[in-house]
Amino acid sequence: MPSRAALSLRAARVLQSEPYVCPSCLINRQASFRRKDHITTAKQSNGSFYSIEPARRARAPRTKHTESRRYVSNGSLASTTAINAPTNTPNDLRELYQQLLLLQDKASSYVDLSRLQLAIRSLEAADPVIRVAFLGLGSSGAKAARKLARVLLADALSDEEAWEKELVDIDDGRSVLIKYGETLQDSGVQSTSNPLVRELLIPSPMLKRWNAEILVTGMNTSGLSGTGENANELEDSMIVPSLTIPNAGRVGFVRYPVHRAVVVAEGVTGAVEFGRLPASLTSGTQISAALSLPLRQDRPPQTEVDGHEIDVALAEHALALFRTNKANGAIFSSEWQTSRVGNVGSWIAASGMTEQASSLKPAVKALLRSILSRAELSIANASSAAETSSTSLTVPDAKRHTLVSAISSWSEEAHRDLQMNLSAALLSPTWRRTTWWRLFYRIDEVSISASDVLRRGWLAEAEQNLAFLSGRVLEAGLASVEELKGAATAAEVEKGSVKGLLDEETLDEVEKWKARQDKDAPSQKIETVAELMQVPPLLSKIRENTGLNAFFDPPWPQTIQFSRQQMLHQLVPAMHLKAQKLMLASLSTIGGTGALGAWLWVASGGVALYEGGAIAALGLVWALRRLQKKWTKERGDFVETAREDARRVLRDVESRLGALAREGGRVVIREEDKREWQEAGQAVQDVQKALDGVTSR
Incomplete structure (x- = not known):
């Protein structure tokens, strides 16, 4: 059966055909289009600001490809021109x-497509924009994150x-994306209903x-313990935060990947929430933390303060002062240094500092x-999951x-059964009725005795x-019913190409008869009991000619039954025919020699009585001896054939x-899956090699 990993593979293949584009770039592109169409420019004072909300995507003629994409998960915002756009x-x-790009094509099932698209777009410029997320932890975390961003x-x-x-007072439930913008902007026509x-x-x-x-957005850590797989999920929720869509009529979210993230908490409640996170989570290069607590300005110099x-x-007070x-x-300056807010700014600034030996930013x-590493x-x-499964x-x-x-x-018992039971049957009165001298008055019982x-x-x-042994094999799960019956191989059963022992016409007759017995088929007239129990002519003819019952299909090997029916319908009639031929030849010989002796006696005028009797007696003895010899050999051949067929x-x-x-x-891993893992691993190695080449310059 197929495993769970297989079901997720199919979903990932659907998503891989739809490239991810970061929502902020999409919004930027829409805003630039509107600025070209609306050349209304207004100079604002230094205290002015712009709250540019993302507008709805311009309507365009829908193609079959874009229409099917509407039913893909809300996991990402995608653009059909994101990959093919000039860079x-x-x-x-x-x-x-x-x-x-090759990694996206070869290993799309094993990478986070949203993060991969962010990395691809980060390479499309010599000085890419670094996206940092301020994740508010707890009930007041979002407010604390906006305060930190403002300071x-x-x-x-x-x-x-x-x-x-405006940044501090925002309370519409939406996340906030803060970008650099000049004071002179095109106002255009902006939509205020975009919920993203x-x-x-x-x-x-x-x-x-x-x-x-x-x-700036909130973060929900409920249900995550921070251990095992939950730790990975928690880390993913930080570096790829999900933006909820309010007022959508149903729960929806958009994945918004970032280069780095800062977990922001405030007060005692925030400290408790922060304490539930694993310490290793915020000690890396991609995720940091900022816990807002009152810090004494007059604390002793030797007092150690947690790095987060x-x-x-205090920073707000210093700024206002x-x-x-x-x-x-x-x-x-004193209060600013004491607040340690500048450490967060230094951490953000360090993510965009280009090292001398590399043209890539650290973030x-x-x-x-x-x-x-995740791939x-x-x-x-x-x-390993496939191997374990x-x-x-x-x-x-x-x-x-x-x-x-x-x-x-079972094989030993079957050979013993053949030796003992067949020998007992050959010594029974039934088989003794087929001796050569009884053919003269019981020749019609040859087929009956042999069949018995x-x-x-x-x-x-x-x-x-064998029926009981087959049940044990089925119970152990070693074979299916079709494999056990021997009607098809495992490959044919898997492909659905099993034809069975009956042709399509016979199978149709069987299904119609069964449906009539079960009263499933629509009846045009009321049938009698005799008509309901009547077997179709085709099936009756099959049983008459071969002895096979088309309705008897037990879940065990039918080799013994088929071989027995073959001997009953081929070997037994041949033996009966041979007996008739031998009897006819013997009677012909006896009659011919008797007629010859009588003719000799008549021709000699009664003188050659003894000579004629000798000729008739010679023919009788020779015919009976020939019948005995050939029929005994025929019976021996029948017994030997039965024994050899049984063996x-x-x-x-x-x-x-x-x-x-x-x-x-045995559950064998498909070659397609092995090839997919090999190609994905090779794509990861190629990217790693290219990355090492860039960083080593």
């Missing part, structure tokens, strides 16, 4: 870019701007210096390495050995024991059951 990829990154991005040398108040994300374009010098954008602790309220009077610069490089782990997990679904060897021993015991011997003494007990049938059944016991019931 400005630097020359030293083109090889890595191409290998990532970090605010310009201390200017007065409080309107976007700062609220976009703020702010003229923050910090955002421009970092070349980053910040996604900050004081957003400096804006009130620039002479408070010393106090501002992009960490993203690529994370994608590759290798997914491929290894898929392979194959091993668990395969019948244990101990049970196989038991059944092999049972089959050997075959039915009673030819592997009768072995066939019954051949037993060898065939034993070998087939033994093969099922040794090789049946």
